[in-house]
Amino acid sequence: MAFSYKPLWKLLLDRxxxxxxxxxxxxxxxxxxxxxxxxxxxxxxxxxxxxxHFQVQPSEIFEWKGSDN
Structure with a gap:
């Protein structure tokens, strides 16, 4: 996949x-x-x-990882 929800998991840890x-x-x-x-x-x-819910921008929920090509 070209997207990662790593920022979401960091947000959950921070909160x-x-x-x-x-x-x-x-x-x-x-x-x-x-x-x-x-x-x-x-x-x-x-x-x-x-x-x-978190009052954040989409970039604080997911990030683009680039093409898998």
Missing amino acids: DLSKTDLRDTLGLSTATVAKLGKDEFVSMQIIDRLCT
Whole structure:
């Protein structure tokens, strides 16, 4: 994948939150949290919910890693 959610995981660590906290607080499915954990694509609606909840820009949730080519 060309995107990484590493900034999201750092944000959770900085705020002393777990993936379970994230799932429960935002009402995310376990499948969505698993996709985030595997750097898979999620909908813009999920990105919007994350940004709104944490009051951050998308760049603080994910980063572009470049092409795998």
